[in-house]
Amino acid sequence: MEEHKHTKAEHNHNHFLGKNTELYFSIASGLFLGLGFALSYLLTKTEWVALTCYIFAYFFGGYFITIEAYKKISKGGFDIDFLMIAAAIGAAYIGSWAEGALLLFLFSLGHALEHYAMNKAKKSIEALSDLSPKIALVKKGNQLIETPIESLQIGDTIVIKPNTKIAADGVIITGNSSINQAPITGESMPVDKTAIASLDKLPDFKHIDKKHIAFTGTINGDSTIEVHVLKLSQDSTVARLIKMVSEVETQKSPTQRLTKKFEKWYVPIVLIVVILLCFAYLIIDENFNESLYRAITVLVAASPCALAISTPSAVLSGIARAAQKGVLIKGGKTLEDLGSITTIAFDKTGTLTEGKPKLTNVIALNNFEENEFLQIVLEVESLSNHPLAKAIAKDIKKLHNLSFKGIAKNIEAIQGKGITAAYNNAKVLIGNLKLMQDEGITVKDTVTSRMDSLLQNGHTVMLVALKNEVIGIISVMDTPRQTAKSTLKRLKAIGIKRMIMLTGDHQNVGDAIAKQIGLTEAKGNLLPEDKVTAIKNLLATDGKIAMVGDGVNDAPAMALSTVSVAMGAAGSDVALETADVALMSDKIENLPFVIGLSRASKRIIKENIFISLGVVAILVPVTILGLTNIGVAVLFHEGSTVAVVLNALRLLVYKKHL
Structure with a gap:
C-alpha cells in the first residue's frame, strides 16, 4: 500500500x-x-x-x-x-x-x-481549520454587525465576548483578558493579554509585544475585548498553518x-x-x-x-503528535534529520535569553542609603526614552516597590556616555566611566575594579554620581530564560553533545550567559555573515546541525543549517516560511520533546x-x-x-x- x-x-x-x-x-x-x-x-x-x-x-x-x-x-x-x-x-x-x-x-x-x-x-x-469562528462581531459606530470572517478588512474593530473564539489576528485595543492560546501555541496555561496604549506608529505584526496580540482561533477568557484586525482571514496564523500542513x-x-x-x-x-x-x-x-x-x-x-x-x-x-504540542514539523525529511542531530547552534537574544534588559545589580557606595539611591535613579531614568533607562525604571518600581514622584528635571542625554539631570537642585549623572572623567569626577580604584568584574560577566554597567561624587553602581543584562538551563540539561541528557551560542553581543556577554546556563561554548561579536561562516564550519566538522533562532535575524544561518528551528513562530510569517520546525509558542523547553519525538x-x-x-x-x-x-x-x-x-x-x- x-x-x-x-x-x-x-x-x-x-x-x-x-x-x-x-x-x-x-x-x-x-x-x-x-x-x-x-x-x-x-x-x-x-x-x-x-x-x-x-x-x-x-x-x-x-x-x-x-x-x-x-x-x-x-x-x-x-x-x-x-x-x-x-x-x-x-x-x-x-x-x-x-x-x-x-x-x-x-x-x-x-x-x-x-x-x-x-x-x-x-x-x-x-482540526485547526475548525478553530476559526465563521462570524465576527464588527463594531461600526455604536452598532455591532455580524460579518463573515472572509469579509473582514484590515483596520476593522471586532468585539470578542467572554469565552468565545477570536475571529482574526490583530492587536487588542480595549479591555484586558486571559486568553487560551493552546490551539495555536500548545501552551497549557491561559496567557494574560492587555490593550495596547496607542495604534500610532504601530510596528509590523511580528514586532508587536505578544501581550497585546490576539490570534485567530484562540479562546477569550472572562472579559470582553476589542481587537483591531491586522490580518485578513487567508493570511492569519491558522490559515498559514493549515496550508503548510x-x-x-x-x-x-x-x-x-x-x-x-x-x-x-x-x-x-x-x-x-x-x-x-x-x-x-x-x-x-x-x-x-x-x-x-x-x-x-x-x-x-x-x-x-x-x-x-x-x-x-x-x-x-x-x-x-508535534502539532498537538504547538510544534509544526515540515515533512518527513525534517522529522528524520532532527532525530540524527547531536549539535545545536542557538541565537542568544530572545532564544536563550529573555530578549530584554533586566536590572541585575544595585550597589550603593559610601554608606549611601539604598532606597534613597534607588529613588534618585528612578526619578532620573524615568525621564529618559532610552530602552535601558526604561528597563531600569520599570524594574526599580517592580522589584523595590518604589514609585515615581517627579522630583528630577532638566534631563540631558550625552551621546555614547549617559545622561545628566537635576535632582532637588543637585546635579545627577548616570553613565559610563568616560562621562565621569569628562565631568571631572574622581572614580576610585575599588569602584573601577567592581565595574570591571561586572563587565567581565557580561553586564552593562553604569555609574551614578550626585554632587560630583560617585554614590553607586547599577548594571543591566539580557538575562537567560528561566527554562534555558533546565532545557539544555535535558538536551545533554538525550545525547546532544555540542550546544553553541552564536551572538552579535560582546564575547564577555556570550561567555557569561554560556556559563550560567550550561552551554558548551559561545561565539560573540558575530555579524549575520559571521553566523553563516560559523554554521559552515560546524557542518564541516559535525556533519549535521540544527540552528535555533527567531527565524528573522538569523534567516541566512538558519537556511544553511540541516534543520532550522524557529522560536515563537505564531504570528511570524518569515519564521513559518523559512524554518523547518516552528515552535509556535515562545517556549524553548519544547525542544527536547521535539528531538525526542x-x-x-x-x-x-x-x-x-x-x-x-x-x-x-x-x-x-x-x-x-x-x-x-x-x-x-x-x-x-x-x-x-x-x-x-x-x-x-x-x-x-x-x-x-x-
Missing part, C-alpha cells in the same frame, strides 16, 4: 458511504470469514453455506482494494493492491476460499488501519523515497517470478494446480504491503522496515520451496502489515521529555 491520494470522486464516494466504512467493511469481512470457518467444521456436508460466507468475506474485504487497484491499473500502474487482488482470485481458483478470504480480511484491515492512522494524524492537525505530505522523508524506488522495481519482479512459478510443473514433479498454489502463496508472501506503509504512517503520526519516529520507522522486510525475506524462500501453505503466508504477511500500523500509532501518544 502507499499514501493514497484520493480523487474528488473517491472522496465523495467515501463520504456517501461514511468515513469509517472501510473499517466496517473490513470487520464485516472478518465476521463472515469466522462464520465460514465455524460452519465448514459444523456443517461438513453443506459446503455451499461456508462458501457463501467466504464469498461475502471476499466482497467486504476486497471492495475498497479493488477500487484502489482499478484506479492504478487505469493509469498504467501495477502496485501492491493489484498483487493482493490477483492472489485472492488465484486462491479462489484453486479452491482455497478460506485462505483467500483471510488474505483479503487482513489486507483490508491493514488498509483500513493505515487510512485510520493517516486520517487521525491529518485531522489532529487540520497540507504541504507536509508532499515532502517525503529519505526513507520514504527509498522505499518508493524499491517498490518500483520490486513489484514487476514479483509478477515475473510468480508467472514463472506457474510453470514450475514443467520442470519438477508436480501438477499445474500445485504449481499455481505455490505461485499464489509466493505472490502473497512477496507483496511488500507493510514496507509501503511503514514510513508514511510513522511520519504522519509523528507530525500530528523525531528520534522515536526514526526508531519506529526502522522497526517497521525491519518487520516488513524481515517477514518478506523469510516467507519468500519458504513459499518458493513449498514449505508452507497459503494460510500461514497470509497470516504472517498481513499480520506484519497490521503490526507496523499499530507500531506507528504509538507516536500519537508520545510523552517523553515533556
Whole structure:
C-alpha cells in the first residue's frame, strides 16, 4: 500500500458511504470469514453455506482494494493492491476460499488501519481549520454587525465576548483578558493579554509585544475585548498553518523515497517470478494446480504491503503528535534529520535569553542609603526614552516597590556616555566611566575594579554620581530564560553533545550567559555573515546541525543549517516560511520533546522496515520451496502489515521529555 491520494470522486464516494466504512467493511469481512470457518467444521456436508460466507468475506474485504487497484491499473500502474487482488482470485481458483478470504480480511484491515492512522494524524492537525469562528462581531459606530470572517478588512474593530473564539489576528485595543492560546501555541496555561496604549506608529505584526496580540482561533477568557484586525482571514496564523500542513505530505522523508524506488522495481519482479512459478510443473514433479498454489502463496508472501506503509504512517503520526504540542514539523525529511542531530547552534537574544534588559545589580557606595539611591535613579531614568533607562525604571518600581514622584528635571542625554539631570537642585549623572572623567569626577580604584568584574560577566554597567561624587553602581543584562538551563540539561541528557551560542553581543556577554546556563561554548561579536561562516564550519566538522533562532535575524544561518528551528513562530510569517520546525509558542523547553519525538519516529520507522522486510525475506524462500501453505503466508504477511500500523500509532501518544 502507499499514501493514497484520493480523487474528488473517491472522496465523495467515501463520504456517501461514511468515513469509517472501510473499517466496517473490513470487520464485516472478518465476521463472515469466522462464520465460514465455524460452519465448514459444523456443517461438513453443506459446503455451499461456508462458501457463501467466504464469498461475502471476499466482497467486504476486497471492495475498497479493488477500487484502489482499478484506479492504478487505469493509469498504467501495477502496485501492491493489484498483487493482493490477483492472489485472492488465484486462491479462489484453486479452491482455497478460506485462505483467500483471510488474505483479503487482513489486507483490508491493514488498509483500513493505515487510512485510520493517516486520517487521525491529518485531522489532529487540520482540526485547526475548525478553530476559526465563521462570524465576527464588527463594531461600526455604536452598532455591532455580524460579518463573515472572509469579509473582514484590515483596520476593522471586532468585539470578542467572554469565552468565545477570536475571529482574526490583530492587536487588542480595549479591555484586558486571559486568553487560551493552546490551539495555536500548545501552551497549557491561559496567557494574560492587555490593550495596547496607542495604534500610532504601530510596528509590523511580528514586532508587536505578544501581550497585546490576539490570534485567530484562540479562546477569550472572562472579559470582553476589542481587537483591531491586522490580518485578513487567508493570511492569519491558522490559515498559514493549515496550508503548510497540507504541504507536509508532499515532502517525503529519505526513507520514504527509498522505499518508493524499491517498490518500483520490486513489484514487476514479483509478477515475473510468480508467472514463472506457474510453470514450475514443467520442470519438477508436480501438477499445474500445485504449481499455481505455490505461485499464489509466493505472490502473497512477496507483496511488500507493510514496507509501503511503514514510513508514511510513522511520519504522519509523528507530525500530528508535534502539532498537538504547538510544534509544526515540515515533512518527513525534517522529522528524520532532527532525530540524527547531536549539535545545536542557538541565537542568544530572545532564544536563550529573555530578549530584554533586566536590572541585575544595585550597589550603593559610601554608606549611601539604598532606597534613597534607588529613588534618585528612578526619578532620573524615568525621564529618559532610552530602552535601558526604561528597563531600569520599570524594574526599580517592580522589584523595590518604589514609585515615581517627579522630583528630577532638566534631563540631558550625552551621546555614547549617559545622561545628566537635576535632582532637588543637585546635579545627577548616570553613565559610563568616560562621562565621569569628562565631568571631572574622581572614580576610585575599588569602584573601577567592581565595574570591571561586572563587565567581565557580561553586564552593562553604569555609574551614578550626585554632587560630583560617585554614590553607586547599577548594571543591566539580557538575562537567560528561566527554562534555558533546565532545557539544555535535558538536551545533554538525550545525547546532544555540542550546544553553541552564536551572538552579535560582546564575547564577555556570550561567555557569561554560556556559563550560567550550561552551554558548551559561545561565539560573540558575530555579524549575520559571521553566523553563516560559523554554521559552515560546524557542518564541516559535525556533519549535521540544527540552528535555533527567531527565524528573522538569523534567516541566512538558519537556511544553511540541516534543520532550522524557529522560536515563537505564531504570528511570524518569515519564521513559518523559512524554518523547518516552528515552535509556535515562545517556549524553548519544547525542544527536547521535539528531538525526542523525531528520534522515536526514526526508531519506529526502522522497526517497521525491519518487520516488513524481515517477514518478506523469510516467507519468500519458504513459499518458493513449498514449505508452507497459503494460510500461514497470509497470516504472517498481513499480520506484519497490521503490526507496523499499530507500531506507528504509538507516536500519537508520545510523552517523553515533556
